[in-house]
Every structure is written in structure tokens, then in C-alpha cells.
Amino acid sequence: MSCLLHYCIAVCCALLLFQASEVVGQSKRVLVLLDDTALKSTHSLFFSSLTARGYQLTYSAASAPDLSIKDWDNYLYDKVIVFASSTSEFGGSLDATGLLDFVDAGHDLFLAIDPDASDELRELAADLGVDFDTKGSVITDHFNRHDQQQSAIVTRSALESKSVFGNIHKHAPVIYRGIGASVSPKSTLVVKALTAADTAYSAVPSKGTPDSSTLAGKDATLVALVQARNNARAVVAGSIDMFSNEFFRSTLGSGVNAGNEAFCTEATKWGFHERGVLLLTNMSHHLVGEHEQLTWYRVSDDIDFSVNIQELVDGQWQPFKANDVQVEFTMLDPHVRATLKPDNKGQFSTRMKVPDVYGVFKFVISYHRLGYTSIEESWQVSVRPFKHNEYERFLLPAYPYYASAFSMMFGFYALGFFFLYHK
Numbered sequence: 001m002s003c004l005l006h007y008c009i010a011v012c013c014a015l016l017l018f019q020a021s022e023v024v025g026q027s028k029r030v031l032v033l034l035d036d037t038a039l040k041s042t043h044s045l046f047f048s049s050l051t052a053r054g055y056q057l058t059y060s061a062a063s064a065p066d067l068s069i070k071d072w073d074n075y076l077y078d079k080v081i082v083f084a085s086s087t088s089e090f091g092g093s094l095d096a097t098g099l100l101d102f103v104d105a106g107h108d109l110f111l112a113i114d115p116d117a118s119d120e121l122r123e124l125a126a127d128l129g130v131d132f133d134t135k136g137s138v139i140t141d142h143f144n145r146h147d148q149q150q151s152a153i154v155t156r157s158a159l160e161s162k163s164v165f166g167n168i169h170k171h172a173p174v175i176y177r178g179i180g181a182s183v184s185p186k187s188t189l190v191v192k193a194l195t196a197a198d199t200a201y202s203a204v205p206s207k208g209t210p211d212s213s214t215l216a217g218k219d220a221t222l223v224a225l226v227q228a229r230n231n232a233r234a235v236v237a238g239s240i241d242m243f244s245n246e247f248f249r250s251t252l253g254s255g256v257n258a259g260n261e262a263f264c265t266e267a268t269k270w271g272f273h274e275r276g277v278l279l280l281t282n283m284s285h286h287l288v289g290e291h292e293q294l295t296w297y298r299v300s301d302d303i304d305f306s307v308n309i310q311e312l313v314d315g316q317w318q319p320f321k322a323n324d325v326q327v328e329f330t331m332l333d334p335h336v337r338a339t340l341k342p343d344n345k346g347q348f349s350t351r352m353k354v355p356d357v358y359g360v361f362k363f364v365i366s367y368h369r370l371g372y373t374s375i376e377e378s379w380q381v382s383v384r385p386f387k388h389n390e391y392e393r394f395l396l397p398a399y400p401y402y403a404s405a406f407s408m409m410f411g412f413y414a415l416g417f418f419f420l421y422h423k
Helices: 002-026 044-052 096-104 119-127 260-271 396-421
Strands: 029-034 056-061 079-083 108-112 138-140 149-155 174-176 190-195 201-203 221-227 233-237 278-287 296-298 302-313 316-319 326-331 333-339 347-353 359-367 375-384
Touching (some): 044 056, 044 260, 079 096, 096 119, 138 149, 278 359, 278 375, 326 347
Parallel strands (some): 029 079
Antiparallel strands (some): 138 201, 221 233, 278 302, 302 316
């Protein structure tokens, strides 16, 4: 019997390990949509960097008649890379709406186009919050050319954020040849990852140099990062050439290697959830001095609240370090807002007092920071008033009423004594 039990446990553990490995493998499934198979060789360094990080790349023509990313309700891929700028219509059952649904389901999208991109891809980018300039226009910068090529520029305006690009600002400038885009300054979901220099402008080459341009300088977005409200991510670039072997191996005028490879690698790390991912676990709340987690509290109780937050760094979960994480105790509106104190081991805690209002409350953590996945968690508890036998016997605010009652009694007896015995 004992041997049979050990055998069953061993089988169950093996199945669990197999399922875990299968899930890990599935999270690396990437579909690469191309409009020209030559891109596999001209952009081999970019694709090789993904393969080296464990991604399973599946190449397909964007117009393939049997193209599909979904089997009934299950997606066949976890991430999609679109390098099919000239494709006017996707093949099979895939379209721009299907790619948006793919993002809405929590998956990642990597989209790169060129100045002559099809309307469908431009509309897809617009739905993601990135509006590309007029068809056929390119970003031009006469003061920051690459090898005197007017169509290829050099920019140093990469986003300086460790949560997104690590130390990318220390790398060499990026060579760019493509179209520019505009991003609404009011957008909270789209971030400019790479912009043009102040001397750059957008124009259609065949029309010559314009007197003015609606897209110029820092307003010209070259690469944008999108993080949806469900924490799905998308990277939108206006150049396919910036990912090519030619630009990866190019050198600048000073003999320094171009920073395209470093920039593109870091962009895919963020876009594919290898960086800037937060995980909240082990939420705990209880009365001060106790350890039992209750579903209700009494008004004016003192509560200890704590959570653990971890950050994904190089494939490993490590304690998240921050001093701006807050918790709210809300009933429609926040009644208490407290800053959680970190212990540098991943635990954030605070002590709060339950407000003198009873009802159904929630502990709410809403944490949104540049480059990090959003944390939006809540836990419901009830707050009750004092029971009749829980009030203090004599309340300090009631002392004036106590005094008035006793003074009234004393006055009544004094008046009666005077009335009865005084002649």
C-alpha cells in the first residue's frame, strides 16, 4: 500500500512538472509575420537574439491563406511580430481587429512599418494610440545624417528609464530610417521610447523640403511603447530597417558602433514582459498584536496591513524596491490613505486606524509607474460599530451631562429641604 502511495505521488509530481514546463514553453511562442522571406536573412541578428533568449519563432507570410493565430478560444501564440509593411490585407482569418483582440486577451504585439505601409497597419497603429504621418513621408535631419544619407538619421533621444531600458542611455546613438508618428500628450498608455532630434522634421521626399512641418523635433516619435490596462504590451516602430543586420553592424562617424542592437534588444525585453513586471502576493491584514486575518473590524481598531511585491529581473523574481506604494481604505471614497514602508526584502507594511464609519470597506492598492506593469488589487472587509456592551462605562465627553444630572438632583433636595423646614 505504501509503495502504491509513493508511486501515485511520484506520478502526480511528474505531471505537475510536465504541465509547468509546458506552460513555460508556451509563453515563448512567437509568430513572425513577413511580407518578404528575405527579411529572415537581412534581419537574422534580430531574430537570433530572440531565439537565444528561448523564444520559439514561427515564420509565416502575412498573406498566407491558412494564417490563423487562434484555435477556437485558444491562442496558438503568445506574441506576434509584424514585419509586413506592404501587406494590404492579412491572410486567413486574421485581420487588424484580430490583432487587437489578441492584445485585449493579454498577449504582446511587436509592430514595425515603413513609410509606404498599408492602411490596415496604419489603422492598427492608430488603434494602439500611435498616429503615423502622411503616407510616404520620412524623418529627415540634415544635421544628424548617417554617412551623408538624407534618409537615414542618427538620434540620441532614447527614453531614460531603467524600468524600460535599463542603462540604455549609456549606449551609442541609434540609426533610424523610416516614418515618424505623433502620440497624444494626454495618453497614459503610450510612452515615447525613441524620438528624433530637435533639428529633424517629417516630409515627403518627392515634394522637397517643406516650409513648415506639423511633425518635427521631439514631437516626432520613432518608437512608441504601449501598455494596455490589462498589462498587455505593444511596441510600435516606424522603421523596419532599424532592426536589420546593416544597421546593427553599422558604425558612426566617430568609429563607434551604432546602438541599434542594444536598443532593439532592450525594447523586445520590455515588450515581451522580460522587464518591468511586478507581482503582488501574500496580502495580510489583522489587528495589532494578533495574527488572525478577519473579515470584519470594529470602528477605531488598529490594523497591521502588509503585502509582498516582487520584480522580474533577468528571469528571476527579486524583492521590489520602492518607497511610493500606498494602500487606501475605501468605501466609495478613500477614508484612509497610508504609504507602505518597505523592508528591502519585498514586504511592504503599514499600521492604520479604522475610521469612525461603519459599512463595507476595501483595501485598495493602485500602483501605476512608468515601465512597470500596473497593480490594481482590492480586498473587501466589513466595519461594524461598537456593540452596546463595548462602550466605556463612563465617557469623557459625557462628564458635563453627568454633572448637570447630579447638580439637578442636589438642587431638588436643597429646594425641598428649604421649603419644608424654613419658616
